[in-house]
Amino acid sequence: MAVTPAERPAKRGLFRRALNYFPRVMFGLMHVAALGVVFFFPPSWLDLTLFLTIYIIRGFGLTAGFHRYFAHRAYQTSRWFQFCLAWFGAMAVQRGPMWWAGHHRAHHKFSDLEGDPHSPIVRSIWYSHIGWILSDELKDADRETMRDWHKYPELWWLDKYDWLPGVLTAAFCYAVGGLSGFFWGFLLGTVLLYHATFCVNSVCHLIGFRRFETTDRSRNNFLVAIATMGEGWHNNHHHYPSAARQGFKWWEIDMSYIILKVLSQFGIVWGLRQPTPRALASKLIVK
Numbered sequence: 001m002a003v004t005p006a007e008r009p010a011k012r013g014l015f016r017r018a019l020n021y022f023p024r025v026m027f028g029l030m031h032v033a034a035l036g037v038v039f040f041f042p043p044s045w046l047d048l049t050l051f052l053t054i055y056i057i058r059g060f061g062l063t064a065g066f067h068r069y070f071a072h073r074a075y076q077t078s079r080w081f082q083f084c085l086a087w088f089g090a091m092a093v094q095r096g097p098m099w100w101a102g103h104h105r106a107h108h109k110f111s112d113l114e115g116d117p118h119s120p121i122v123r124s125i126w127y128s129h130i131g132w133i134l135s136d137e138l139k140d141a142d143r144e145t146m147r148d149w150h151k152y153p154e155l156w157w158l159d160k161y162d163w164l165p166g167v168l169t170a171a172f173c174y175a176v177g178g179l180s181g182f183f184w185g186f187l188l189g190t191v192l193l194y195h196a197t198f199c200v201n202s203v204c205h206l207i208g209f210r211r212f213e214t215t216d217r218s219r220n221n222f223l224v225a226i227a228t229m230g231e232g233w234h235n236n237h238h239h240y241p242s243a244a245r246q247g248f249k250w251w252e253i254d255m256s257y258i259i260l261k262v263l264s265q266f267g268i269v270w271g272l273r274q275p276t277p278r279a280l281a282s283k284l285i286v287k
C-alpha cells in the first residue's frame with residue numbers, strides 16, 4: 001500500500017523505535033542461545049580451544065586496553081599496538097573503546113554518587129549490572145571526557161563501527177569450527193564476558209573486602225578477579241586508579257598485569273605505572 005507524505009514521518013519514527021530495540025532483543029536472544037549451547041552442543045577440543053583463546057584475547061582487550069590504557073593511561077605503547085588493544089576490546093561487543101573508557105571515567109569521577117553511570121548504591125543492582133549498557137541515556141561516547149584521544153582518528157573510526165570486530169570474530173569462529181565453533185568460541189564467550197565485566201560494576205561495589213579507605217563502596221572480590229583477568233581487585237583500583245596492576249598482594253592474581261609484564265619484556269608496552277609505597281601502606285579506617 002502506498003504511503004502518503006503525511007504518513008512518512010510516523011513510519012520513520014516506528015522504524016527508528018524498532019531499531020532502538022534491536023540491541024536489546026539481540027542481547028536477550030544471545031543469552032537464550034548461550035544456554036542452548038551448554039545443553040545441545042557438547043564441546044570438542046577445538047571448541048574449547050576457541051572459547052578459551054578468544055575469551056583471553058577479548059578479556060585482555062577490555063581490561064588492559066579499554067580500561068587500564070584508554071580510561072586510565074596506566075602504561076604506554078605504540079600507535080599500532082594501541083589500535084590492536086582497541087580492536088581486541090571491541091571483539092567483546094561491549095561498544096567501542098572511546099565509548100567504554102569515557103563512561104568508565106565518569107564512573108571514577110562520580111563513583112557511587114549521582115552521575116555514576118552504573119552504581120548499585122545510587123540505582124538498582126539490575127541497572128548497575130545490565131540496565132545501564134542497554135539504556136538510552138548512554139548512547140553516545142563522551143567526546144569531551146575523551147578529548148586526550150581526539151588526535152587518533154582510527155580510534156574514533158573503530159568507535160563508529162564498533163560492531164565490526166565482533167562480526168569478524170563470529171565469522172572466524174564459524175570458519176574454523178563450524179556452528180559449534182561459533183556457539184562456543186563467540187556466543188558463549190561473549191555472554192560470559194558480559195557478566196564477568198558487569199560484575200565489576202555491580203558485585204564489586206557490594207560484595208568482597210575493603211582494604212583501602214575510598215569515597216565509594218568498592219570491594220575486592222577474588223571470583224570476579226579470576227573471571228575478569230584481574231579487575232576484581234576493585235577496591236585496590238579505586239584507591240590507586242592509574243596503576244597498571246590491580247592485584248597489590250602476591251596472591252591477588254591479575255592475569256592482565258602478568259601479560260602486560262611479559263609484553264614489556266619485548267618492548268611492546270612500557271612505563272607500567274605502579275602504586276606508590278605510600279598508597280600501598282595506607283589502610284582502611286575502621287569506625
Ligand SMILES: [Zn+2]
Nearest residue numbers: 107218234238
Ligand atoms: Zn568501581
Ligand SMILES: [Zn+2]
Nearest residue numbers: 071104108241
Ligand atoms: Zn577504572
